[in-house]
Amino acid sequence: MQRHFLTGAELDQATLAALLARARELKASPLGSDSLTRRVIALIFDQPSTRTRVSFEVGIVELGGHPMVTRSDELQLSRGESVRDTAYVLSRHVAAICIRTGADEAVRELARHATVPVINMLTAGHHPCQALADLLTLQEEFGRLAGLTVAYVGDGNNVARSLAILGGLAGMEVRIASPARHRLLDPPEAAVLMEDPRAAASGADAVYTDVWLSMSDDPRSAQQRRSAFLPYRLDEHLLEVAAPHAIALHCLPAHPGEEITAEVLYGSRQRIWVQAENRRHVQKALLEQLVG
Ligand code: CP
């Protein structure tokens, strides 16, 4: 059966550990592997991206491969060709298909019919490549993952779900504090759902947040969300109740003054910019594992 990476739940503990170890090697020697020489990887974007686009594209080139970046509106998908037929055709040309789109079902459908690996570059429900980078960042900081506590404060969204799936697999406690109306739906077993952001952050090794309005959310809910999430802002006061060594994380893009203060985003306790860099290293390790 073809191996895909749609939610992170495809990995077991040993595979995740090997992937992170390989990512550390690739970070130390970014041009040290030619595992994708002359292989073409399709990168399909249905939604905007800065980090995912750049980290995949550069990472594939570093591995000796060719990233074929397309927007869905350039494909016949936008004129009604089915996901199934798209999967059949792309599988005959490329070594893997990476896709960012809203609907999780579209990505599952692609994976059902593709004969090459499919990688989820973000859907409404999941962002597993982000969670891999989050874990690498935590591992670099603390030298381990098992036993760490991460407090995610804010919207119970794709980033929170993926953090809980992969963090749980790595043996971390993942607390997710959200207003009742924005709780994580269908939470992974490992997620500890809470409402109080201070209780969640209390004693945590890392405090993590994400945007209050995701790409798949109805923009008309922005105002309601802003007031609901105000108590969940990641600021110095929230960091004060975390462990003295606690770091601040954010998957980016950030809105300083909304879900995070500029003080934290650019301060000494953030590991947010290295977290953004780590996307490239983990995705290279993932591509090697699935394709190389
Ligand atoms: N974190 C993340 O996926 O960023 P982009 O939306 O810029 O790719």
Ligand code: NVA
């Ligand atoms: N939750 C955000 C993550 C962006 C990287 C979104 O889906 O828009």
